[in-house]
Structures are given as C-alpha cells and as structure tokens.
Amino acid sequence: MSASIAPRLRRLRRTPALRAMVREARLSVDDLIWPVFLCDGTGVTQEVPSMPGVIRRSVDLTVAAAAEARDAGIRCICLFPYTDFALRTDLCEEAWNPENLTNRAIRAIRAEVPDMAVMTDVALDPYNAKGHDGIVRDGEIVNDESVAALVRMAMAQAEAGADILGPSDMMDGRIAAIREALEGAGYIHVSIMSYAAKYASAFYGPFRDAVGASGALTGDKKTYQLDPANADEGLRCVARDLDEGADMVMVKPGMPYLDICRRVKDSFEVPTFAYQVSGEYAMIRAAAGNGWIDGERAMMESLMAFRRAGCDGVLTYFAPEAARLIRAGWE
Numbered sequence: 001m002s003a004s005i006a007p008r009l010r011r012l013r014r015t016p017a018l019r020a021m022v023r024e025a026r027l028s029v030d031d032l033i034w035p036v037f038l039c040d041g042t043g044v045t046q047e048v049p050s051m052p053g054v055i056r057r058s059v060d061l062t063v064a065a066a067a068e069a070r071d072a073g074i075r076c077i078c079l080f081p082y083t084d085f086a087l088r089t090d091l092c093e094e095a096w097n098p099e100n101l102t103n104r105a106i107r108a109i110r111a112e113v114p115d116m117a118v119m120t121d122v123a124l125d126p127y128n129a130k131g132h133d134g135i136v137r138d139g140e141i142v143n144d145e146s147v148a149a150l151v152r153m154a155m156a157q158a159e160a161g162a163d164i165l166g167p168s169d170m171m172d173g174r175i176a177a178i179r180e181a182l183e184g185a186g187y188i189h190v191s192i193m194s195y196a197a198k199y200a201s202a203f204y205g206p207f208r209d210a211v212g213a214s215g216a217l218t219g220d221k222k223t224y225q226l227d228p229a230n231a232d233e234g235l236r237c238v239a240r241d242l243d244e245g246a247d248m249v250m251v252k253p254g255m256p257y258l259d260i261c262r263r264v265k266d267s268f269e270v271p272t273f274a275y276q277v278s279g280e281y282a283m284i285r286a287a288a289g290n291g292w293i294d295g296e297r298a299m300m301e302s303l304m305a306f307r308r309a310g311c312d313g314v315l316t317y318f319a320p321e322a323a324r325l326i327r328a329g330w331e
C-alpha cells in the first residue's frame with residue numbers, strides 16, 4: 001500500500017461486531033475472587049461506612065451469600081474476620097483457634113457450598129492488639145516469631161478445609177515455613193496464593209475499618225510492606241515466594257500497580273492476581289455516588305484493565321455486581 005495512505009485504524013472500531021472480533025482481553029466471571037467480611041452472631045449484618053455497599057455478615061449469612069455468589073458463577077470467596085476486641089492480644093492466639101470466625105466460616109461454606117473455593121487471609125492484624133500483621137516486641141515487628149504464629153494460623157485454616165491460603169503479612173520466609181508445615185501434615189492439596197508484591201499503601205484504609213484494625217494500629221507497615229517506589233524489589237519478592245512454594249502470586253493494591261502486574265506476568269508466567277483493594281473500591285463508589293462518574297462503567301473498565309495488564313484474576317469487592325453484568329452480556 002502506498003505510504004501516502006494513512007492507515008484508518010477506526011475501521012475496526014465502527015460497529016459492536018467488529019469491536020468484539022478484535023477485542024484482545026476478556027473478562028469472565030471465572031476471573032473474580034470475592035473478598036467478604038465476617039462478624040459474630042446469627043442473622044447479623046453490619047455496614048462498613050467507608051465501603052458503601054459492603055457489609056460484614058455473620059457466618060450463617062456468609063454461607064447464604066456464598067451460595068448466591070456460586071449461583072451467579074463466582075468460583076472463589078476470600079474470608080476476612082472482624083474479631084471481637086476482647087480476643088485481640090499481643091500474641092494473637094485467636095488467629096489459630098480452630099473455632100475462630102474464619103475457621104467456622106470455612107467449615108460452614110465447605111459443608112453447604114462445596115463447589116465454592118475458599119480462600120483465607122494469613123496475617124495477624126485482625127487478632128493483634130497492636131493492629132500489625134506480625135507480633136510487636138519493643139516497637140519492632142519481629143519476623144521469625146511472627147512466622148511461627150502464621151504457620152499455626154495457616155494450619156488451623158487448612159485443617160478447617162481451606163482451598164487456598166493467602167499469606168498477606170509480608171514477613172520473610174513465611175511461604176517456605178507454611179509450605180513445609182502443610183506437606184508435613186499431609187495437606188498436600190492446599191494451595192498458597194502469596195501476597196507477594198504487597199505495597200505499604202494508603203489504599204487499605206477502608207479495609208482496616210472493615211476488620212476493625214485502624215484504631216489499633218500504631219505507626220505504619222513500612223518495615224514489612226514494600227515501598228511504592230520499588231518495582232524491581234516487588235519482582236524479587238515474587239521470585240522468592242515462588243521459590244519457596246507459592247502456587248500463585250498477587251500484586252496489591254491493583255490499579256496503581258498495573259506495571260507490576262505486567263512485569264510479574266511477563267517475567268514468571270505463573271498464575272498472577274491483583275487485589276483491587278478497599279480504597280480503590282471506595283473511590284469508584286464515592287465518585288459514582290456523587291454522580292461524578294458512571295459507576296458501572298468505571299467498575300468494568302477497572303476490572304478489564306487487570307486482564308489487559310496480564311492478570312489471570314482479580315480480588316474485588318465488586319465481584320457480585322460485575323458477575324451480574326458479565327452474565328447479562330456487558331461489553
């Protein structure tokens with residue numbers, strides 16, 4: 001073709017049929033992991049003010065919600081507990097209580113909604129009087145003692161029937177320690193999705209309200225979570241966690257870190273997930289609530305961005321809503 005004829009790239013954008021034919025990324029309900037918040041009691045729901053539309057549910061209502069999500073096509077649910085303040089201690093013993101909220105919920109969902117994959121969070125913050133993901137001694141978040149506690153916590157979750165453990169604590173060596181303990185106890189089928197490239201982020205604020213950790217937290221998490229300026233270090237964390245036995249890896253937060261998602265997928269070619277965190281959810285909801293953006297379109301565009309960036313899936317509080325739109329044929 002003559003170089004003087006400029007390519008008309010709009011030709012393939014002209015109709016919905018043509019656009020669908022050349023669409024590169026796809027978003028499927030299979031890609032969605034739904035994070036939910038648990039609270040005590042029966043028949044209880046509690047609103048999370050900084051996350052409009054998100055509620056904490058008692059175990060019975062969580063089982064019902066899991067069944068509904070399953071019917072909507074969602075394959076995996078991820079549990080986060082709001083632990084009674086009386087049970088939060090410096091050594092975080094409630095974290096490995098077989099009867100804690102998370103473990104009760106795992107067993108109940110396993111029994112009632114057996115085809116739903118159940119994922120957990122492995123970190124001490126919902127059980128820690130100090131609000132940190134590890135044990136605090138003299139102002140320091142101590143690594144190895146925290147790892148020992150995380151192993152106990154992970155084993156209790158495996159025992160309760162979790163399919164996927166999600167260590168989100170960012171202590172060094174926790175993946176190897178958990179993997180070794182799982183193998184030793186015969187839990188060879190329990191998989192690990194490591195929160196591998198997890199950044200010290202302001203976007204977790206609403207989550208800390210949801211699990212009641214904001215008031216407790218003294219200081220910040222910068223001595224264990226990654227510096228938002230560092231991409232290479234994020235990749236080193238992923239390499240290390242894979243080497244230690246992670247089956248899948250996660251980048252967190254999501255949208256401000258799409259460059260990390262892409263680099264992780266390209267470098268390691270392993271199942272790669274992003275966590276669209278509470279603050280990302282809250283921003284979209286708040287702007288939509290004010291009429292400043294179209295909430296549905298912003299939600300779907302943000303989820304598609306993760307797929308385009310190479311993610312295999314995404315943890316999102318929008319999962320039920322997005323599932324509904326996908327099933328209704330959203331484009």
Ligand SMILES: NCc1[nH]cc(CCC(=O)O)c1CC(=O)O
Pocket residue numbers: 121123124125133168169203204205206207208221276277278279
């Ligand atoms: N280890 C706890 C944990 N697991 C998931 C999130 C954040 C999720 C969200 O913001 O939606 C956090 C908060 C934190 O690290 O402070």
